[in-house]
Amino acid sequence: MPPGLDNLKHIVVLMMENRSFDHMLGSLAAVDPRIDGVTDALSNPDTTGASVKPQPLAEFQSQLDPDPDHHFRAVDLQIFGGDTSPARTANMQGFVKSYFNQQEDVGHSQKIMYYFTQSQLPVLTTLALEFAVFNRWFASIPGPTICNRAFAHYGTSFGRVDMNPIYINEPFKNIYDRLLNANPKHTAKLYYYDATSSTMEVANLLQNEPELFGTYQQFLDDCNSGNLPQYSFIEPNYNDHDSDSGEEVANDQHPDHNVQAGELFIASVYNAIKQNADLWTSTALLIVYDEHGGIYDHVVPPACPPDQFTASANDTGTGQPFAFDRLGVRVPAILVSPWIPKGTVVSNRVFDHASIPATITRFFLGSYSPRSPRESNADVFIEPNVAPVDPARNLLSLDTMRTDCPDFDV
Amino acid sequence: MTLIHVPRPDLKIAMNPDRPVNALLKAQVQHLHGAERNLPVRHRTDIYINAIKTEGEAAEYIRQVTTAIHEAHKAAAKKPTRGIAIAAVASDGIPEKSKVSRKAKKRSPKKKTGSTT
Numbered sequence: 181m182p183p184g185l186d187n188l189k190h191i192v193v194l195m196m197e198n199r200s201f202d203h204m205l206g207s208l209a210a211v212d213p214r215i216d217g218v219t220d221a222l223s224n225p226d227t228t229g230a231s232v233k234p235q236p237l238a239e240f241q242s243q244l245d246p247d248p249d250h251h252f253r254a255v256d257l258q259i260f261g262g263d264t265s266p267a268r269t270a271n272m273q274g275f276v277k278s279y280f281n282q283q284e285d286v287g288h289s290q291k292i293m294y295y296f297t298q299s300q301l302p303v304l305t306t307l308a309l310e311f312a313v314f315n316r317w318f319a320s321i322p323g324p325t326i327c328n329r330a331f332a333h334y335g336t337s338f339g340r341v342d343m344n345p346i347y348i349n350e351p352f353k354n355i356y357d358r359l360l361n362a363n364p365k366h367t368a369k370l371y372y373y374d375a376t377s378s379t380m381e382v383a384n385l386l387q388n389e390p391e392l393f394g395t396y397q398q399f400l401d402d403c404n405s406g407n408l409p410q411y412s413f414i415e416p417n418y419n420d421h422d423s424d425s426g427e428e429v430a431n432d433q434h435p436d437h438n439v440q441a442g443e444l445f446i447a448s449v450y451n452a453i454k455q456n457a458d459l460w461t462s463t464a465l466l467i468v469y470d471e472h473g474g475i476y477d478h479v480v481p482p483a484c485p486p487d488q489f490t491a492s493a494n495d496t497g498t499g500q501p502f503a504f505d506r507l508g509v510r511v512p513a514i515l516v517s518p519w520i521p522k523g524t525v526v527s528n529r530v531f532d533h534a535s536i537p538a539t540i541t542r543f544f545l546g547s548y549s550p551r552s553p554r555e556s557n558a559d560v561f562i563e564p565n566v567a568p569v570d571p572a573r574n575l576l577s578l579d580t581m582r583t584d585c586p587d588f589d590v
Numbered sequence: 591m592t593l594i595h596v597p598r599p600d601l602k603i604a605m606n607p608d609r610p611v612n613a614l615l616k617a618q619v620q621h622l623h624g625a626e627r628n629l630p631v632r633h634r635t636d637i638y639i640n641a642i643k644t645e646g647e648a649a650e651y652i653r654q655v656t657t658a659i660h661e662a663h664k665a666a667a668k669k670p671t672r673g674i675a676i677a678a679v680a681s682d683g684i685p686e687k688s689k690v691s692r693k694a695k696k697r698s699p700k701k702k703t704g705s706t707t
Binding site: 197240241247302303306324325326343344345375376377378379380382383386387390391418419420421422427429430434436437438440441443444447583584585586587588589590 | 591592593594595596597598599601603604605606607609612613614615617618620621622624625628645646648649650652653655656657659660663
């Protein structure tokens, strides 16, 4: 069997906030044309009809204020350009129009097209170029945070497309309980940054199973001591606050939080795994963003098999119900492991956050039922270590572990 | 092996607990408020969430309720449950009929909390 899969004992998922692929990694198309990023051919019309091209003018903070709208109705406008006809086609032409609606300032609305240069984001772009970057990882829903994060925990949002609490009314267990209740028992933990940042999974997991949670400091300690669970899900710091160790700046990268603080956080997670040689050998780290945050991306989200739920026209705000049969806007996603060949670009395969419980379940548990239709149809980013492993799909494909992986000076 | 330098943000600019609370934090506060209403009274805060306007204020509420949820679960785990208490009474030899009637008298109607299943 591939040694990368034979050695794999831990999978860590770090989910950041609200940035699109083109905004964060679009600049890399100029470095590696296999990466589907920003080109000169792309544009969006503003409300005067002028063509606005993506420009490498993104700033770390204070530029996307107010927070770009990314609720279902606004994302519908961003994807379909304002066409509400039954025969409409997604064209990604409504981002500037959508941002204009918030302040009615043409100049400000054009900033939604701005993207970061490679040198501004040394952590994310280095990891993308060094390990595996996904050209087609989409948010699970064309909507906001809570429902998208639910797909990472449950493989469904149970019919929700908004920020309301998600109540579990179907027998789809969260990925943590699946692992903890398995025979033999597996290990899993959610690490929120600290109690002052807490989690976005309040209504079910924190309220009913607080023992699932640890802090980021516990994650660091678990890495140091070699006690990392088989599956770890990390949440960033969602707010600015004081702590015993000083000022804690939000590092989730949600507009208008500082993007450099998020870079430091990503590097800190990477370093924590890499500094323990045994852990580095046996761990895969997925860095992914929950949704695009209303920020421009040029790739049309594909249709997908529907979930068994339907959001009402009232809930979507568009006048039309939604059957969860289209993915959300594309987001950055990078898989890190010393068993991945440098410069891997994953194209021609589609992933979304339902791929997270799908992958964890199949790798650690094998077959499992019941799972939501969306999760059952989701692709996996790590192949199950069961013969025969398809070499064309296995990303941890090296015969010997790399020794040239970068370190970050944090 | 390459060492990549990671620039640090200027804390004086980046740190702003007086920033107006964003939609995500508002939702988080509301979800925590829903959870807080399910806590035993002694674990609840006296913070009025409609008055939370800044990120710093939201952060303080989030900290208090998150801590309270953990503490309430720990406290509940230490206490014998009602079911165990009833079983203990039953094992003391109280006749089945009177045990049921005592239980029925003492039990107050269940509140609908809206909590998840």
